[in-house]
Amino acid sequence: MNEDSLVRDAVFVSGAAAPTDQVLDLFHGVRLTPTQRRIAHSLVQHAASAAYLSAAEIAELAQVSQPSVTRFAIALGYDGYPALRRRLREITAGHGRPTADVPAGNELQRAVRDEVENLHRLAEQLADPDRVTAAGALLANSRPLPVLGLRAAAPLAAYFAYFAAKVHPDVRVLDTGGSLLADRLDQARTAGATALLAIVLPRYPRESLDALREAQLAGLSVVVITDSAVSPAAEYADIVLPAAVGAQLVFDLHTAPMTLAMVLLQAICDAAPSHTQRRLEEFEQSAARRQVFLN
Numbered sequence: 001m002n003e004d005s006l007v008r009d010a011v012f013v014s015g016a017a018a019p020t021d022q023v024l025d026l027f028h029g030v031r032l033t034p035t036q037r038r039i040a041h042s043l044v045q046h047a048a049s050a051a052y053l054s055a056a057e058i059a060e061l062a063q064v065s066q067p068s069v070t071r072f073a074i075a076l077g078y079d080g081y082p083a084l085r086r087r088l089r090e091i092t093a094g095h096g097r098p099t100a101d102v103p104a105g106n107e108l109q110r111a112v113r114d115e116v117e118n119l120h121r122l123a124e125q126l127a128d129p130d131r132v133t134a135a136g137a138l139l140a141n142s143r144p145l146p147v148l149g150l151r152a153a154a155p156l157a158a159y160f161a162y163f164a165a166k167v168h169p170d171v172r173v174l175d176t177g178g179s180l181l182a183d184r185l186d187q188a189r190t191a192g193a194t195a196l197l198a199i200v201l202p203r204y205p206r207e208s209l210d211a212l213r214e215a216q217l218a219g220l221s222v223v224v225i226t227d228s229a230v231s232p233a234a235e236y237a238d239i240v241l242p243a244a245v246g247a248q249l250v251f252d253l254h255t256a257p258m259t260l261a262m263v264l265l266q267a268i269c270d271a272a273p274s275h276t277q278r279r280l281e282e283f284e285q286s287a288a289r290r291q292v293f294l295n
Helices: 003-010 020-025 034-045 055-062 066-075 081-092 107-125 130-140 151-164 179-190 206-217 232-236 255-271 273-290
Strands: 145-149 171-174 195-200 221-226 239-242
Touching (some): 020 081, 034 055, 034 066, 055 066, 107 255, 130 195, 130 221, 130 255, 145 151, 151 255, 195 232, 206 232, 221 232, 221 255, 255 273
8 A cells, every 4th residue: 555545545534533534634645755654643643732833843743853844744735834733723723632621630640531532532433434344354254364463562462362263263363573473474374364454553563564564465455453544554554443552651551452453353243243153152162161261
């Protein structure tokens, strides 16, 4: 997938998700350089507040140079960053974070409240479930189903796979990098895999992106759960399912991506309801026979 089609073809959003979807519209049809993608990513992640930041502050947020922010604005068709900022303010008017009724609280409370906001945004995006439904159908029909998750995403990939294995006959977790990753991906394709689910979270392991590139070259359909529609992983995906990551604590919070993963698993179940029911009944019978659980 090229950057021209990145924004609208690779992200599922609804009209209720403004201002994020309107910010994404700014990049539609524009070929972005890697540096510009980082700036775009920051603007999407901080849509409500970015409109009131200076070019230097945006540069610091995206970890790029200030001239890069100016060139980015010009690439979008504006005279400079001030003109882009005015447009951002128009887009985000009335969407600022409410403060009157919600106490600021301490750092831990603010981090949790930000996670609640991430879940609210995810709920708004799911008002139009078509993209999740399409992703569920792709993954349900893949035999086997490889699930990629490296570094910070490895626990989430394992969590998803644990439950997916109850309704899918062959789920393969790819959670280690190196040359073995390419081998296991190739083995899955040879065994009949037609799609790959990848969970790619900041700080975006290089090996994850390499694996997505290889999966595309091998002809696999790629579904990615990541933190933003302009994440680096989006370039190699057929379907991008974004869920924001909380970054207020020392280590990131992955509440929304985990929720989205389970929503996607529901879509997989819905894609083959009779098969899902049969697999679940077989598991329950086996678990009861072996007395796996206390109740």
